[in-house]
Amino acid sequence: MAAVQESLSDGRQASLREAFSSSSSSSTSSSAWRGRFPYNEIISLLDVNRPFNLAESTSQDLSLGELLDLPGLESIRDLKLGYGTSAGALALRREIAEACGVPAEHVITTQGTALGLFLLAFEVCRAGDEAVLATPCFPPSRDCLLGAGVTVREVKLSFESGYRLDLGRIEESLTSKTKLVSIASPQNPSGVRTSRADVEKLLGSMARLSPAALLFIDETYREATYGDGAVVESFASLDPRIVTGSSVSKALGAPGLRTGWLTVADADLRSRLTIAKMNTVISGSVLDETLAAALLRHRERVLVPRRRLLAGALQELSNWCRGEQERIEWIRPEGGALCCLRLRADVFDDAAVSRFWQLLPDHDLQLASGKWFGESDRVFRLGFGYLPPARLGAALAALSSSLDAAAA
Known part of the structure; x- marks a missing residue:
């Protein structure tokens, strides 16, 4: 321990x-x-x-000029700058859904992955609940949990083991109070991936020891592969207990658009997260989401x-x-x-x-x-x-x- x-x-x-x-x-x-x-x-x-x-x-x-050169943005001058929807623009959610292999209704857009992390922590966990977090990690992965008042049980991965997910130590930290388990693949800061087999083993441990828990997988760097290497399939469709998060910030080089998303299979949780988003930021920027949809449409x-x-x-x-x-x-x-x-x-x-x-x-x-x-x-x-x-x-x-x- x-x-x-x-x-x-x-x-x-x-x-x-x-x-x-x-x-x-x-x-x-x-x-x-x-x-x-x-x-x-x-x-x-x-x-x-x-x-x-x-x-x-x-x-x-990515420069704005490079983005505006993509097909489908010729009429962007006519875009009305009113409020968007709290779930996110349908065109954007469809592009995300296609990339992740889930229905569009499973997608909620967020201002970067960071807002998704906070909304998930704030809505999934209550006083006395616990979250298990694999570290080292992107700082908001932990700090959003702490800011939301969650008790965090940290599982430190080691340089000596190549930052491979330590399933044994994660299992030791799971309890009936665990409501959220948080990992990343590829990890930030190491770039190390977690295999599908390890995710399936982790889900099995959660089913036995923390049956009410969700597994959050940060996939922000998933499409940032090298050369002609194949892109690893998203974990979004593997199991309904999995929530994934990502954004256009890293692989696509557009962090200034502040556009990210969560994929959420559970309809009740999606509704709660949408209400939480409405009460914090109301909606995403219609301009950012329009540009992000075009970027994802022409991602390759x-x-x-x-x-x-x-x-x-x-x-x-x-x-x-x-x-x-x-x-x-x-x-x-x-x-x-x-x-x-x-x-x-x-x-x-x-x-x-x-x-x-x-x-x-x-x-x-x-x-x-x-x-x-x-x-x-x-x-x-x-x-x-x-x-x-x-x-x-x-x-x-x-x-x-x-x-x-x-x-x-």
Whole structure:
């Protein structure tokens, strides 16, 4: 049970601040933080964009011009900017449904996957209920649960095991109070996938130990594959207890549209989530949803060149990691534009790790600290799809120079 950790949401968040605070400086003091949602330095990604940004986990940003060049948007000037529907535009939900293999009525659109996470936590769980969360994870995956007042039982996955889902430890954490189990495939920050067989085993454990629980699977990076590799089928249609979430942010490079979704088989839960959405944001932006529908309708036109770029970038990163294997370890990702690297303990002591983070701005570098995701700061997430190909090599060379300086 050592890898299972309870986190309570009733103000006892000092340990969370310590676990998640970044070693980089911030204008906000996390020790004085009093918000309902834990403070996390990942918010810095919205404010800082250094020349060698290896912190972002998206593909390159899609431009509005590229989006408007897609067929079907010729009459967008005539779009009426009134309210949308709380469930989301039907045209958008149909595109999502086709991609996920479910009926359109199973889809609810959200402002990014993050809003879906919060609405699900807020509506599925009540006082005294528990959620089981596999970490390291995208910070809102945990913080939305805590902000909604849910007791979180954390199951830490390890770098040594390649961040593979630990079904035994998850099973140990399941109880009759568990109402939600949350995982991601591919994972953020590691890019590691969970197999269909493991999901089926997890569902079996839930049926025995937590029969009222739902399984949430974050599929945000599902379509971010490499080269001509096949896209893994969505888990949305596998079992009615599964709720999936995704968005146009990562693989398609359109995080500014703020358009995501949930797939929900249970009609009662869909109704409750729709009412919850109406009471928080009323509806999505009709402009964003119209653009997102066109983007999804022509997803392959956008994704094919991006997958080729990702394949090339991953190969360049792999070569760099091979050359730096005496100083770093890495886990090769299976999807997404992101992966985890670790500073070797036999080269970098704790003081050298601190120097490493302090020196990054001097080299115009940006990385995502493992602490943001529930790991140590010896681990960092590296995004290899955000920078143009011509700049990735220079960014990796700057990272080598940072390693030189930190180890000196």
